[in-house]
Amino acid sequence: MAPGPLPARRGVLATTMAIGVIPLLVLLPLVAARWDPLISFDLSVARVLYDAVSPSPALAHGLELWTEAFGTWAMRIVSLLAALWLLIRRQFSTAVWAGATVFLANLFGLIIKVGVDRPRPEFTDPIATGVGPSFPSGHALMAVTGMAILLFAVLPLLRGGWRTFAWVVAVGIAASTAFSRPLLGVHWTTDIVAGISLGVFTVALTLLLWTFLPPIARRWDRPIPAPATKA
Incomplete structure (x- = not known):
């Protein structure tokens, strides 16, 4: 495998892909079949979250600002800007990997959304x-996808503790954006789990496919500088 800025350990990527998709594969048939225990779980969690957030307009407003700042369209734009950069x-x-990843994420999400056609939560006085x-959840899906693209775009420029910091920030933003959706009452909890999955x-799939690119596909790539070593 030719060296590059992206993770290239095929075994790790294949394992991540296989484990990562499990929640989606488990939830998909249950949601499509409207399985009663799952519906009851989502309803009970939705009511608890609504009762916790609805009495606080300031909290609700803050969540709305956050979810839009790192929401579906924001992450699409960030992903395409990262590809351009x-x-x-x-x-x-x-750059091709970044563009392919955001395209496939939206395509997969759209196919499942249309196929399952699950209604959103409804409240008499909705928060959002x-x-x-x-x-x-498209927000959860694109939060994970967009922050991953941004993370792997900048990681080659970072060293030492800054790389760990970048990982923490990326995971934190993705997770908080995803779980802002059920707090606002616009998604079921299982929607979020499926979107993250x-x-x-x-x-992981597009990273794995990237490792199979032939050397000629990276012929004109600028070499990635090796990390600095201490004398």
Whole structure:
């Protein structure tokens, strides 16, 4: 495998892909069949979260600002800007990976949403509103996908503790954005789990496929500098 800025350990990527998709594969038939225990679980959690957030307009407003700042369209734009930035830096194959990842994530999410067509939670006095089918959560899916693209775009520029910091920030933003959705009453909890699962699967899948690119596909990529070593 040619060296590059992206993870290239095929065994790790294949394992991540296989484990990451399990929650989605478990939830998909249960949600599609409207399995009563799952529906009851989602309803009970939704009511608890609604009762916790609805009395606090300031909390609800803060959650709305956060979920839009790192929401579906914001992450799509961030992903495409990251791909453009990679092109400018002559990381052509990585830019193609970024574009392919955001495209596939949206395609997979759309296919499942339309196929399952799950209604969103409904409240007499809703905190916020959502559009389209509920399963899986597009915000959760794109939060994971977008932050992964941004993370792997900048990791080659970072060293030491900054790399760990970047991982923590990326995971924190993705997770908090995803779970802001049921707090706002616009998604069921299982929608979020499925969206995260699909995001992890898609990122791992495209990273794995990237490792199979022939050397000619990275012929014009700018070399990635080796990490600095202490004397």
